[in-house]
Amino acid sequence: MTPSQAAEIEAKKTFEGFIKWVKTSFYWIMAILVILAWCNFGADTETGSQYNGAVYAPKNMGDT
Numbered sequence: 001m002t003p004s005q006a007a008e009i010e011a012k013k014t015f016e017g018f019i020k021w022v023k024t025s026f027y028w029i030m031a032i033l034v035i036l037a038w039c040n041f042g043a044d045t046e047t048g049s050q051y052n053g054a055v056y057a058p059k060n061m062g063d064t
Contacts, residue, residue, distance in 0.1 A: 036042070
């Protein structure tokens, strides 16, 4: 076996390992995103808005 043949075999093995790693990482990321979307990305939707406009109403501004 010549060095170029050995290098080609090693390159193919490395490339296959890299593709496998990329696919696995992609599937994990997609799974995590689906889980986060399922949980509405942690947003609080049960209590509704806690905004109270009376707190921020302008006072002592005159009659205008």
